[in-house]
Amino acid sequence: MAALLEAREIVKRYGGLTAVNELTLTVEPGTVNALIGPNGAGKSTLFKMLSGEVRPTSGEIFFKGARLTGLNATEVCRRGISKSYQTTQIFPNFTVVENIAIPALANLRGSFRLDPFRRMRGVRGLADLVGSVLHSMGLEERAETRAGDLAYGEKRRLEIGLALATRPDLLLLDEPTAGMSPEESKSTVDLIKELRKSVTIVVVEHDMDVVFELADRITVMHEGRKIAEGPPSEIRVHPAVREAYLGGTL
Amino acid sequence: MMLRAIGDRSTWRVELAIAVFLIAFPWVFPVIGGYANLATRILILGLFGIGMDLIFGYTGMLSFGQAAFYGTGGFVTAYLLSTGMLHNTLGALAAGTIAAACCGMIIGYLCLRQSGVYFAMLTLAFGEVFYFLENSPLAKWTGGENGLPGLPKPIIPLGFTTLHVQSNLALYYFVAILFFVGYWVARRIVRSPMGAVLRAILENPARAAAVGHNVPKYKLAVFTIAAAYAGIAGGLLGIFQGYMPPDAFSIDQSGEIIIMTIIGGAGTLIGPLVGAGLWSYLREALQNLHGVGAFWKLILGLLFIVLVTLFRRGITGGITDSIGLFRLRRRTAAAHAEEAPAVSGEAQP
Numbered sequence: 001m002a003a004l005l006e007a008r009e010i011v012k013r014y015g016g017l018t019a020v021n022e023l024t025l026t027v028e029p030g031t032v033n034a035l036i037g038p039n040g041a042g043k044s045t046l047f048k049m050l051s052g053e054v055r056p057t058s059g060e061i062f063f064k065g066a067r068l069t070g071l072n073a074t075e076v077c078r079r080g081i082s083k084s085y086q087t088t089q090i091f092p093n094f095t096v097v098e099n100i101a102i103p104a105l106a107n108l109r110g111s112f113r114l115d116p117f118r119r120m121r122g123v124r125g126l127a128d129l130v131g132s133v134l135h136s137m138g139l140e141e142r143a144e145t146r147a148g149d150l151a152y153g154e155k156r157r158l159e160i161g162l163a164l165a166t167r168p169d170l171l172l173l174d175e176p177t178a179g180m181s182p183e184e185s186k187s188t189v190d191l192i193k194e195l196r197k198s199v200t201i202v203v204v205e206h207d208m209d210v211v212f213e214l215a216d217r218i219t220v221m222h223e224g225r226k227i228a229e230g231p232p233s234e235i236r237v238h239p240a241v242r243e244a245y246l247g248g249t250l
Numbered sequence: 251m252m253l254r255a256i257g258d259r260s261t262w263r264v265e266l267a268i269a270v271f272l273i274a275f276p277w278v279f280p281v282i283g284g285y286a287n288l289a290t291r292i293l294i295l296g297l298f299g300i301g302m303d304l305i306f307g308y309t310g311m312l313s314f315g316q317a318a319f320y321g322t323g324g325f326v327t328a329y330l331l332s333t334g335m336l337h338n339t340l341g342a343l344a345a346g347t348i349a350a351a352c353c354g355m356i357i358g359y360l361c362l363r364q365s366g367v368y369f370a371m372l373t374l375a376f377g378e379v380f381y382f383l384e385n386s387p388l389a390k391w392t393g394g395e396n397g398l399p400g401l402p403k404p405i406i407p408l409g410f411t412t413l414h415v416q417s418n419l420a421l422y423y424f425v426a427i428l429f430f431v432g433y434w435v436a437r438r439i440v441r442s443p444m445g446a447v448l449r450a451i452l453e454n455p456a457r458a459a460a461v462g463h464n465v466p467k468y469k470l471a472v473f474t475i476a477a478a479y480a481g482i483a484g485g486l487l488g489i490f491q492g493y494m495p496p497d498a499f500s501i502d503q504s505g506e507i508i509i510m511t512i513i514g515g516a517g518t519l520i521g522p523l524v525g526a527g528l529w530s531y532l533r534e535a536l537q538n539l540h541g542v543g544a545f546w547k548l549i550l551g552l553l554f555i556v557l558v559t560l561f562r563r564g565i566t567g568g569i570t571d572s573i574g575l576f577r578l579r580r581r582t583a584a585a586h587a588e589e590a591p592a593v594s595g596e597a598q599p
Contacts, residue, residue, distance in 0.1 A: 090457070111464040
């Protein structure tokens with residue numbers, strides 16, 4: 001089976017610091033892939049390269065067989081990769097529906113369209129797309145609420161909803177459960193389990209319970225390098241991983 | 251049901267209210283000492299300000315160079331009419347508007363390589379460049395610091411007849427019709443899908459780009475539209491005065507339109523008109539007040555400090571917020587009255 005995403009020996013240097021060092025990553029369609037590693041391992045930088053926010057110093061990224069390297073975040077999103085941010089990046093003064101409508105409009109209208117005289121209801125499929133994302137995120141009851149007034153857990157779900165409404169083939173989730181209560185965290189895990197039925201996922205996560213529950217495949221990073229990769233059962237017992245990251249706590 | 255929530259409410263009431271206001275304004279204005287020509291001047295600034303509001307209030311781009319487009323539209327229109335190259339006033343206005351929009355597109359393309367303060371500084375610099383160009387190298391066409399005199403009163407051929415706009419009141423209504431069209435167009439823009447994207451850019455430009463919108467292109471588009479608004483307003487200024495003044499290009503003009511937009515309420519479209527009305531009326535009133543006249547700028551300045559401090563969203567924003575709050579209170583009160591008996595026996599989460 002052809003890989004959905006393939007990063008080949010990508011490197012990111014910031015001056016003298018090498019944040020990501022010759023990392024190769026392959027993501028198969030329909031899977032959930034977790035990216036773990038201690039703080040400063042280069043996970044977020046890797047994510048930023050995959051989402052087009054940061055350009056690799058060297059190496060290539062391929063998505064659905066086409067070269068992705070050098071495209072900006074907007075173009076990467078148009079190709080079908082969407083990222084949900086670690087720090088919530090919503091439109092706080094919009095209502096929840098309006099928030100979801102923004103990515104949905106990009107999906108339905110393209111990256112630029114001069115349609116100043118079109119009405120919102122003239123955008124075909126908008127109501128359906130927004131409605132289905134609201135439903136998936138369990139935010140229907142909050143549709144008319146100003147996003148800035150949502151509870152923290154709801155904001156995090158809206159954050160994922162924004163990424164989902166672009167209808168991506170690959171969803172990048174940057175610490176989706178960060179800062180959540182155990183209950184909120186559990187419902188987010190359930191949500192991701194639902195999402196995986198329709199979209200391939202790469203997730204950066206610190207909560208090991210979440211990682212081992214969700215992931216089909218885990219990539220372990222340490223100091224910018226990949227030190228291990230495999231199914232959860234292998235990673236759990238991998239000696240290098242225990243030493244570098246888990247510190248024998250498992 | 252969902253679409254209603256996205257903001258597709260039918261809103262002809264607002265347009266109707268504006269139309270009624272525009273018709274009544276020159277008749278009501280004299281009650282407080284206003285007159286038709288002052289009303290016309292306010293509408294011209296209000297139209298200029300709609301463009302300012304589209305870029306600033308709706309998209310979050312602060313331009314200090316809008317006078318460049320006000321002046322360009324004005325001088326192109328004035329040149330065509332005063333030299334007799336065009337007799338049709340609307341044709342000359344259209345030419346001036348298109349010229350301003352083209353300048354807007356070029357300047358926008360150059361300035362939008364930067365954002366925030368750097369963008370503002372670039373627009374300021376281009377504004378100065380345009381002022382200089384008008385004053386010196388192009389003086390042969392623009393009259394330099396003398397401006398362009400001798401613009402005829404509006405002549406509008408309608409095919410079956412030709413309208414000659416002569417009186418001050420007729421001139422007011424000529425400008426009022428164009429203002430209404432400009433306002434209606436702007437309302438359509440901000441309520442369109444494109445308008446939603448513009449507001450998303452104002453709220454969170456990085457995220458708007460990350461979800462797949464080409465932010466630089468949208469910014470350039472709205473900057474061009476704003477330049478067109480400035481252009482038509484500039485053209486109207488020359489026609490209205492019968493003379494195109496060079497200080498339409500001045501940095502003061504760029505500053506004034508920003509102040510009017512903020513005082514009146516950015517992000518409301520009608521705010522700049524309110525701001526222009528207050529500014530122009532008070533200037534006239536204070537200057538004519540015995541013993542106060544010399545201090546009119548000081549008094550206006552202090553008043554605006556108070557207004558900006560009190561109303562974060564300007565006068566219009568303040569008023570609409572109060573109405574919204576009032577409605578909300580009434581609705582919650584009604585809801586409480588209705589629900590009170592029903593919930594008495596239930597445990598509330």
